[in-house]
Structures are given as structure tokens and as C-alpha cells.
Amino acid sequence: MTTRLAFISDIHGNEEALKAVLEDISKRSIDFQHVYALGDIVGYGPKPNEAIALLQRHGIRSVLGNYDEAVGFFLPTCGCHITSKEDQARVQNALNWTARYTTESNKAFLRELEEQIILEIEGWRILLNHASPFSINDYVYEKDEEKQEEIALEIEEDMIVHGHTHYPYYKQVKGKWFINPGSVGRPKDGDPRACYCIVGLEQQPTVEFVRVLYDVEKVAKEIEASELLDVFAQILRQGKDIK
Template structure:
């Protein structure tokens, strides 16, 4: 039997990554794979990339990896107009400036997809979807009709993707679609980190999702100290995104984070 861990959407959150790796060490894991978005939003892009490189964790490219590696103006995310778009733009700009050339080269070389064969079970790894590898959101709310379109030409038995930051398991048209959620920026309302373990035994597979607590306070303090938008810290404290409202020029500056003293 093989036990494989899948992590995703670390987003420069070193405290979350370290805590997840400590939990992985206790689970008798044979291999670790990452579904992308190593960088963006958080305060430690270089340390996260260097941890992934040092541990030889095979990773597919996420939209943020693409944007930072190629120094793009946008990550292609579905931001709401107003302050949320501003925060995304500020995150992109800060991360580009604070990621080394060497780490950007690593991000640029990440594959868009990867196919595995583990004990007779075929697995497709992408960040977004089997059709749009980088930016399509495959959510728990995605319609059965769209899921059918996404899986109909997939040869693999299992599709594992990230991007949404939401844990998901769907079974449709003989395929299984799994999402490990997010290590560094959960959106399900529970502050912490999540990842996926897939067990494979001679063609039979089953899976489990794990939730891991980490030192959110330290990450929040780093975000504030580095000058990243305070809203990014609020998302971590809430464990979900929130309505950031109009642009900064049209509203008072956010000065409080729920549950934290600044």
C-alpha cells in the first residue's frame, strides 16, 4: 500500500507549511505532491519555495506561480471590483519585488499538469481544471454539466486540483475529483491548514482530509510588519475571504483583525 500526501495553495505562509510538514511526518507518507500556488498573499515567498525545493516535492504550476515567475501584472484571479482587486494587485507587486531571481526561475519551470500511475490507479494533477490548468475554479458548487465536460476526455481515474482553497470530493462519470483545500489560506471558515492523503492498494483507493493548526499570530504579525495589506492577515484570522468593499480611497483604512491585537 502507498500513502501519498497532496498539498496546495501554500501562498508564502511558512508557519502553515512547517506545521503541515510536521503532521505529514507522523502519517507514514511515501510521497508528497503539491498542486501549486507556492507564493502570493503571504510574507515568506522565498522560504516557502526553498522548502519545497529542499524537500524535492514535485509541484505543478499555479496561477500565482505563473504570475510571479513571469512578473505579470495579474494572477488571473476572480477578484471583486474595489478593494479586493487592489489587495490582489498589491500582493502581486510585493511578491514580485521580494522573490529572488533563482526562485522565479524555479516557478517558471513548473509543469502545468502531471500524470501519475500508482499501483494501477492513474492520477491527474492540475492547479485549476483539466481544461484550464491555471485559473478555472472547480468548486463544490460547480454544476454536474460542467464537471462532465471537464472529465469526459480525462484518461486518469482521479483528478486532484487546487486553486479554490476549499476541500472537495466529487464522484462523477466514473471519475473522482479531489481538492486538498489550502495549506496557507483556507476559505472554509476554519482558520488553519488542510491537506489530503490518498491511500492506494493494488488498484483500490480511499482518501482522507486532514486539518492542521498553525501559528497564525506569527504569520499575521509578519504580514503587518512587511507592509502587505492588512486584509490578507484578516483572511487568515477568519479562515475565509470577506467583502473588502470599495477601494481604499473610498473607505476608512482597516485597522482591526478579529481575534488579534495589532
């Protein structure tokens, strides 16, 4: 029987989206020991503590994301590549609010997250990290062939699964498989549904991206009722960044 793994990423404090995804995974008879999170559990969303609690309750391993790092280690910035003053203000609002409302025990949990996880399953060696093996803030989009070739030549594993961009894709470069499951809690590709992926470990991996409906409006209103910027609610409603 083919082993199936589920990968989730970029939850960003969106408890409702995460609950819906975990329920969907359970319905597909995937054991939670085969579910892995790729970081950015917190940031932007109104329920950082609840999102962490859900992962803990189900025993789901996660790597460290850049927002997790900033909140857990009391950093002044998330390290994102920001050019405009508007984007900088948004990031600082999300980071400051999340750092204020995340409990000390959950900050300690974030500090304990691994930067990378290496899996060896069914003859496959799989590298999990948040952004790239080179940096926790390195954006690797589907079109970034040159960067993917550099990574492929550097890593020993057969497959790399990463998040950070919030855009789902999979492709093979230089004999290595690159998979990004998209974002559970803050999609950017115009589809507001939560996104994750299921990978079947066959001779060639099968990759299925799954979109899950959840109560986006409930989360948007929770954001608007908080000190988080209202634009974060609009981003959820539209499923993409708003400039």
C-alpha cells in the same frame, strides 16, 4: 500495503503553515516522494522564498499555480476572475509585493514548474493540475457538476487532483474521482488551520482531510509588519475571505 499519497495546495507564502503540514505528514510515515503540491506556492503570504525552499529541501514536486505563473513570468496580473475594485486592489498588492520580494533564482524555479503532472501508481492514473485541465484559473467547486462532467469526459485519467478554490472536497463524477485538498496557507472555509489530504490507493480511493494547527498569529503579525495589506492577516485569523 496500500500506497498513500499526500496532496498539498495553495501554500501562498505561508511558511509556518507549510512547516506544520510537512511535520504532520512525516509523523504519518508518508515518504516525501509521495507528496505533491498543486500550485500557488507564493502570493499573499510573507515568506515566498522560504516556502519554495521548504518544497525544494524535501524534494516535493509541484505544478504551476496562477500566482506562481504571474510572479515567475513577470505578468501584470494573476489572471483571477475579479469584479470589484477592492478585490483588484488586494490582488495587485499581493502580486506586486510577492514579485518584489521573490528572488530571481526562485522566479526561475517557478518558471520551471510543470502545468500538469500525470502519475501512474498501483494501477491508478492520476492527473494533477492547479485549477482544471482547461485553464490555470478555472474554479471547480464541489457543486460544479456540469463542469466536472465536462472534465470527466475530456480526461483519460481515473482521478484528478486540483486546488485553486481553497475549499476541500472529493466526489465521483462520470466514473472519475475529483479531489481538492483545500489550502495549506490560506483556507477559505472558516477553519484557519492548515488543510491537506491523504489519499489511499485502494480499489476505491480513501480520502482523509487533515487539519493542522500552526501559529496563525505569528504569520498575521508578519503580514501586518510588511507592505502587504492588513486584511490578509484578518483572512488568516478567520480562515475565510473578508468582503
